[in-house]
Amino acid sequence: MAEPLRSQLLDSLLTVTSLLQGDMERDLAGRGLTPARMHVLWLLRGGAQRTQGALATELGVTPRNVTGLVDGLEATGFVARHPHPTDRRATVVTLTDLGLATIAQTEAARAALELALVAGMTDEQVRSLVRGLGTVIGTLAGLIEDHAQQQGGDRA
Amino acid sequence: MAEPLRSQLLDSLLTVTSLLQGDMERDLAGRGLTPARMHVLWLLRGGAQRTQGALATELGVTPRNVTGLVDGLEATGFVARHPHPTDRRATVVTLTDLGLATIAQTEAARAALELALVAGMTDEQVRSLVRGLGTVIGTLAGLIEDHAQQQGGDRA
DNA sequence: TATTGTTATACTCTATAACTATA
DNA sequence: TATAGTTATAGAGTATAACAATA
Numbered sequence: 049m050a051e052p053l054r055s056q057l058l059d060s061l062l063t064v065t066s067l068l069q070g071d072m073e074r075d076l077a078g079r080g081l082t083p084a085r086m087h088v089l090w091l092l093r094g095g096a097q098r099t100q101g102a103l104a105t106e107l108g109v110t111p112r113n114v115t116g117l118v119d120g121l122e123a124t125g126f127v128a129r130h131p132h133p134t135d136r137r138a139t140v141v142t143l144t145d146l147g148l149a150t151i152a153q154t155e156a157a158r159a160a161l162e163l164a165l166v167a168g169m170t171d172e173q174v175r176s177l178v179r180g181l182g183t184v185i186g187t188l189a190g191l192i193e194d195h196a197q198q199q200g201g202d203r204a
Numbered sequence: 205m206a207e208p209l210r211s212q213l214l215d216s217l218l219t220v221t222s223l224l225q226g227d228m229e230r231d232l233a234g235r236g237l238t239p240a241r242m243h244v245l246w247l248l249r250g251g252a253q254r255t256q257g258a259l260a261t262e263l264g265v266t267p268r269n270v271t272g273l274v275d276g277l278e279a280t281g282f283v284a285r286h287p288h289p290t291d292r293r294a295t296v297v298t299l300t301d302l303g304l305a306t307i308a309q310t311e312a313a314r315a316a317l318e319l320a321l322v323a324g325m326t327d328e329q330v331r332s333l334v335r336g337l338g339t340v341i342g343t344l345a346g347l348i349e350d351h352a353q354q355q356g357g358d359r360a
Numbered sequence: 361t362a363t364t365g366t367t368a369t370a371c372t373c374t375a376t377a378a379c380t381a382t383a
Numbered sequence: 384t385a386t387a388g389t390t391a392t393a394g395a396g397t398a399t400a401a402c403a404a405t406a
Contacts (some may be wrong), residue, residue: 053330058318060337065221067344074351084373101387111388113374120372137382137387162214165343169336174209177336180329181216187321188223195230240396257364267365269397276395293364293405 061184075157079150080124086154088117089126092143093151099138126150217340231313235306236280242310244273245282248299249307255294282306 076086084107091098091106098106104114118141121127126147132138143151166174232242240263247254247262256274260267274297277283282303288294299307322330 053327053334054318054322056334057321057330057337058314060334060341061220061224061321063341064217064337064344065224067341067348068217068221071344071348071351074348082372099387104388109373110375112376112390115388115390116373132387135383135387137380139388158214161347162210164347165213165217165340166210168339168343171209173336173339174213176332177340178209178212178216180325180333180336181213181220183324183329184321184333185216185219185223187324188220188227191317191320192223192227192230195227238395255364260365265396266398268367268399271365271367272396288364291364291406295365 071161075154079153081126081150085117085121085126088114088121088141089143089147089151090154092127092141092147093155095143095148097140097142099132099140101138103141121147227317231310235309237282237306241273241277241282244270244277244297245299245303245307246310248283248297248303249311251299251304253296253298255288255296257294259297277303 073083076083081089087107088103091103100114100118101111103118104111107114107117118127118129118139122129125144127141128144130140130142132140169177229239232239237245243263244259247259254262256270257267259274260270263270263273274283274285274295278285281300283297284300286296286298288296325333
């Protein structure tokens with residue numbers, strides 16, 4: 049494998065990562081949201097209800113952290129807290145109308161981005177690109193798995 | 205363009221983004237570094253010298269922020285502050301031996317990742333993937349440019 | 361008068377630990 | 384005794400504003 053070609057692949061992947069992320073974060077900032085808070089909204093889309101504990105598990109974050117995220121989203125009007133119907137310890141979180149509308153806009157923006165991305169490519173080019181990315185994803189997942197096993201072995 | 209194929213492209217890109225970023229951040233955490241601090245080290249690699257003001261410009265961050273990043277890196281031994289030879293207002297930042305060694309490890313890890321990524325692909329497959337990513341990068345850059353112009357128009 | 365880097369202040373995301381109310 | 388969510392505390396990244404030293 050020629051050296052320049054090899055390093056070009058990772059460079060391209062990192063560039064896409066940076067551009068995609070920057071674009072999405074700019075979009076969020078325009079709506080008064082942060083990535084972490086949008087993640088909460090995303091889990092509640094379609095009128096889903098979650099306890100804060102469930103949100104903590106799905107976000108992979110501590111319950112204390114969810115308190116802060118929901119505090120912020122409640123203060124800015126995106127979500128509402130409700131008492132749990134049977135468990136008086138638990139708090140149920142749902143989207144407000146503003147939250148529902150915001151998620152709808154985000155999904156529309158994502159659909160528009162999907163359209164724009166493939167606009168200059170043929171079906172076959174897109175298929176080839178998706179195939180190639182699938183290979184990359186498999187390789188990355190394997191590497192991460194290996195790292196996790198090594199760390200598990202270190203601890204054992 | 206078939207709908208599933210279209211959404212599969214963005215899904216794949218987002219998956220790669222998430223995996224790449226997670227892998228690199230885990231790598232940094234293992235060395236007692238954060239992404240923002242590694243970015244500083246990266247700008248100083250190869251023995252480069254920068255004033256804090258130059259770092260602020262290159263990082264796209266406020267000077268106050270650089271004070272905090274350099275404070276942290278200095279306390280953990282990765283960089284050192286020196287007086288500027290001619291401008292007594294300015295502070296020059298350089299890597300310590302630990303900083304140099306850390307960057308060397310990071311570059312080695314990146315080279316290993318490049319090798320692993322292409323291990324299962326032929327040259328032609330890699331070339332095709334890089335071509336496809338190039339198209340995506342062009343499209344994303346165009347979109348971001350458009351957004352920036354719209355915002356400029358909004359302000360004007 | 362302009363620039364360099366600092367202190368002061370504030371907001372967000374994250375974590376651990378201790379605690380209250382409830383199960 | 385265990386669980387849900389809170390307060391208390393802490394560290395990191397980011398920002399603006401005011402300020403001292405220097406150019």
